[in-house]
Amino acid sequence: KPVTELTKSAASSEAASLRAQLDEWRQEYYVNDAPTVEDHTYDMVYQRLLDLEAAFPAIVTSDSPTQQVGDVTLPGFSKVSHAVPMLSMGDVFSIEELSAFEARTKQNLGQSELDYNVELKIDGLAISLVYENGIFVQGSTRGDGNIGEDITANLRTIKSIPKQLTEPLSIEVRGECYMPKAAFAKLNERQEADGKAPFANPRNAAAGSLRQLDPQVTADRELATFIYYTANFDDLGVASQSDALARYEELGFTINPHYRVCHNMDDIAAYIDTYTDQRETLSYGIDGIVVKVNSIAQQDELGNTVKVPRWEIAYKFPPDEQQTVIQDIEWT
């Protein structure tokens, strides 16, 4: 039923059962790296909870999934507290919602025109990398956004993560760690040959491979990274997200080359069409595109909500039929 037709108590009890369901799915996804439902299913139930809580603010609970960033930290890893919280992203599922994001952002900034940096949304897991005087000293998972797992030893085995930068900067960068599709296929063949359960998709395989206590296991998994963020823009000497990506590459990081500065929603829609078509040809999984206000000064002006930046949004692709087919195959 539309939330507007519900009584507060009906909304409250529906929200409670949705939270229980989402918590069960989060445990599977973030702790076991073995979800039993498609991302799309999770997203839709999550969106329903957001709608209920928006219609009845009094029913929001502090432990609601809507009030916290996803991942859970595993025992066995030492903890890292992130100097700047690692936020997740708000999601939209249509161009109309994307246009609403644009209107809201223009209004917040009092601007009639805005430049965006549009990027592929890599389907991996967020990592943080800390460098002191250009030397890689610590790497971690996002965790709950404030506290993550120290996976430095595992990250040292990944070729695309530089041990030393081309400049002696002390900086923290963030990006996505992912498993290329070819490595994923090979890994599941090996899993099958060893009589082990296959991984559901490359994202879970990457998460399972990174959150290993034995770095040698990680080393064998052929993981890769794309860097896309830093909390210390002042150290980079850049004024926009697109310039920041070029700087990350100069420093020795791998960035995803398919980013594009867009000046309006038509440009963004064209980008979405392009990569909706090209999605299957990419050597890694993507589950949408990310639209960011390009100017760092404007990002700072917009700030963040309790959980997500106001200056960016993730447009999620509809569920990947091909992926669903893979899920249905009986893995003997």
Ligand SMILES: NC(=O)c1cnc(OC2CCCC2)nc1N
């Ligand atoms: N999965 C991705 O490809 C991706 C994820 N996150 C971001 O941006 C961060 C910056 C601050 C909060 C989100 N960009 C991306 N391209």
